[in-house]
Amino acid sequence: MSWWEAVVLGLVQGLTEFIPVSSSGHLAVVGTLLGAQDPGAGFTAITQLGTELAVLIYFRRDIGRIIARWCQALAGRVPRDDPDARMGWLVILGSVPIVVLGLLFQDQIENTLRGFVVIGTTLWVFALLLGLADRFGRHERTLDRLTWKHGLLFGLAQAAALVPGVSRSGGTITMGLLLGYTREAAARYSFLLAVPAVVGSGFFQLFDELRGGAVVPWGATALATVVAFFVGYAVIAWLMRFITTHSYTVFVVYRLVAALAVYALVLAGLLPAFNDGYPG
Template sequence: MGVGEALLLGLVQGLTEFLPISSSAHLAIVGTLIGADDPGAAFTAIIQLGTEAAVVLFFRKDIARIVSHWVRSLTGALPRDDPDARMGWLVIAGTIPIGVLGLLFQDQIESTLRGFLVIGTTLWLFALILGWADRRGRKERTLDRLTWKHGLLFGAAQSLALIPGVSRSGGTITMGLLLGYTREAATRFSFLLAVPAVLLSGFYQLYDELTNGTAVPWGPTIVATVVSFVVGYVVIAWLMRYISTHSYTPFVVYRLVLAVVVYGLVLAGALPALTTGAFG
């Protein structure tokens, strides 16, 4: 994979990570079509560090306050039921499902589940679920009403993103809407919940590559990570403004159209139906 391909994949990652359209699906599709010799799940996890750095920067005040209050609640400087300290615990609890499932099914995630028939199916299936949730959800709960049960359900939804095509943000936002949270609340918690999961996954893959292999092309990967950070920050700022007055319908339609395109490319032989490699 060259620098040009890395620039394109970094752009794709930055544009799609925070929208409910699945960045892993887009990386797989684009990577295969341009013939990128990419390490797949490891590359995806590492360049996600760039987009997650954008989340940390954008929500830096919220994150700093949550972490500070959580630590102070451990020492008794703040009560355990402090809202921000409680949010810290809820983020930790919501991270457990994806961590456990990611370790248990790592081999399948990096091989079988990256097939394009799987991607096409998850694209349209979860598009319909997101559309239904956006229409039927009450959209009245705010994050100060987030419960332990709901935090775990958000986490369970996030774990579905281990399957390309589901979308990390799409899964958690859908769950939030189904539970009655406003679009803003569901999206904000989706971003906060992703921070530890993505950082842990990215650094785990980084450590694994440094100690056990050289599969990742480091120069292009660093380029892609930087590009994904810059573009991702712009997308976050846009999305938080957009959802305050708009529905998720355009993303639902986009997913349905993309699913049809993926199936068409599989039938045409441009994308493999099944894959045991990175991007095909």
């Protein structure tokens, strides 16, 4: 992987991680078109550490308060039903599905499910789901009304993003809208829920690559991660303002167009229909 390819892929990661369009799907497509092949699940997970650092900094006050109150509740210094302490438990609960399913289906995630027919299909299927949820959702629940059942459902939606093309933020935001949460509440919880899952996945993939002795372009990967951080931070700030006055329709339309583009590239022979031995 060349330096300029790393910059391009870092830009793609930063631009697509937080909007509901699937960063892993975009990295697979763009990486292949650049001639670098699908960058793989390992590259995706490591560069996501950059965008997740952007989340930690942007929501640092919320995250710091949640962690502090959760620890205080464990020590009995604040009530266990304290809203922030409760949010800490809800984030932990919502993180369980992606951890369990990620470990159970690691081989399929890193290989079989990275085919471009799969990516094209998940792009349009989840575009329709997001559109329906945004159109018919009640948009009235706030995060202080988040229940244990809803926390688990958010987690299951996040786990669906193990399949490229689904979108982690898209899956959790769609679930939130279906459950009646406001656009901002669904997005905010999506970002908070991603912290343990994405950070854990990134470091797991990092240690897995080191243990397996894989040849990894560490310099290019690090550059892509830094680029993804700065671009991702700007995207978070923009998205949180955008959704206060706009619907998710623009992302639904984009996903549908992207799905058609992927199918067209497959038919033109520029993308393989199925995984053909890409590095995981």
